Amino acid sequence: MQMCRDLSRGITKPPTRRPMQASITKLCLVCFETKCDCGQKRRKAAQKTKGLPKLRGLPSPTTLQITPSTPHRLRKQLVYCIEELRLRWSWVALIPARIGVNATVDAAALSLCQAHQYHALGRFHGPSLDLALRSYSRTLNMLRKAVATPSTALLDSTLASVALVAKFETIIKHCPGTKAENVFSHWTGIEAILCARTGRQHCSELTRSIIYNMYDCMFGVPVSLGRPSPFEGGPCPDVKPAAVEILPQDNQMLQQSSLYISIFSPRLIQYTRQIREGKTDPEHMKHTVELLNHLLQARNDEAESSLLHRVRVIKNEDSDDSITGPFAFDFDSLIQYRAAILYWSFHLVVINVYVVLSSLVPADLLEQLPGADVIRHQTRWMVNLIMSWAYARRQGSFAQTDAAQGSLVLWQALKERESFKGKSKEAWRRWLLPKMMLPLTGWTSGKVERVEEMDVASEMLAGGPLEGFMRSTAVKQ
DSSP states (O other), X not given: OHHHHHHHHHOOOXXXXXXXXXXXXXXXXXXXXXXXXHHHHHHHHHHHSTTSOOOOSSOOOOOOOOOOOHHHHHHHHHHHHHHHHTOTTSGGGGSGGGTTTOHHHHHHHHHHHHHHHHHHHTOSSSHHHHHHHHHHHHHHHHHHHHHHSTTTTTSHHHHHHHHHHHHHHHHHTTSTTOOTTHHHHHHHHHHHHHXXXXXXXXXXXXXXXXXXXXXXXXXXXXXXXXXXXXXXXXXXXXXXXXXXXXXXXXXXHHHHHHHHHHHHHHHHHHHHHHHHTTOOOXXXXXXXXXXXXXXXXXXXXXXXXXXXXXXXXXXXXXXXXGGGOSEEEXXXXXXXXXXXXXHHHHHHHHHHHHHXXXXXXXXXXHTTSOHHHHHHHHHHHHHHHHHTHHHHHHHOHHHHHHHHHHHHHHHHHHHTOSEETTEEHHHHHHHHHHHHHHHHTTTSSSOOOOHHHHHHHHHHTTTOOSOSHHHHHHHTO
């Protein structure tokens, strides 16, 4: 212990060092020199001036509060709206970069943001609705002037404004005083602008992105009206997907295949309807089978397999989907989901037409078609559509709209079967009917909830009579 005390006495603390202070160099803000007499001159001049206080050195710097400009605020609102509505994969994601360039686009974007605010609040009356409708009316007035002017009628700004107005109407279609059918009129406007540009060789990124989000205009409306798609001519069938996000090659190829089928299948459905109505001209049947064979070969098995290798298979924990089995698809993104669901849906349209024509066309004309291979693909795509519903439910209304279109095709495919995957046709229909009704609410002239009405709508996609709620809704445009 004594040794420890002696050792402790001999230990001395190291000298504390003062932290080095940074040398401050005074710089004159007038002449930017370290040594000057600018301050002395200013003080002397101030002392000679009566009524002014003596200045003691240079004044301290003033902090300026810069308020964001109107385009900047609108751009932030639109980005927030895109995130909330999960539209990063769509053409709307390209609009924020165009804010502040064109007044019509700015007005249309503002109306979309206010429609989203109304939609998010869930109110069907009040100031939020009035504000959205006033912006909507102001946008329409500006848009009419832009369309009436030859120099601006075909510009990207006009096309984007019409598309934003149509998107506004899809959000606000439930509120009183508006009509869901108004969106068909603006789809017709988009169609007119795109068809008037057929002589142009270059399609901008915004134009290509809008084309790949207009499947209702390219497929649904022409089929409901019983006519070919107006986009068959021009560059639309060969347009590549726009780079809203970096897309894998297989995703782009599936989107191109879906676009091609959506443009040319309305003509196939029209030809099939003519055969079902009694047009047995051999030349007409030959052209129909050739078009059918061409569209059947438009699939891309390699790209589909590559995409499916990135799709996860997870356990289906939703009790409402117990009929679908214990597993479901889980996609990486909405872009991947949409590329897959549209690819399966449009190719199932062609296969459903093949099933109908197989009993109407002479056997010698059907020899060139791969029958067994077609039925195998039909079964596989039906299973894929069923397994994709769980993901669509989690992603919201826009994803469910694409899934509902696929379910309508699936409904038609089930009509030719008594059972599927060990479940009766009636059980599958009970599962499908409420899922198709949710996205269709507000689009139809009345409430569609009967099996017979879905039979008529799905039959029309296979060349059946032009009847039902899809026909009545499209005619009102």
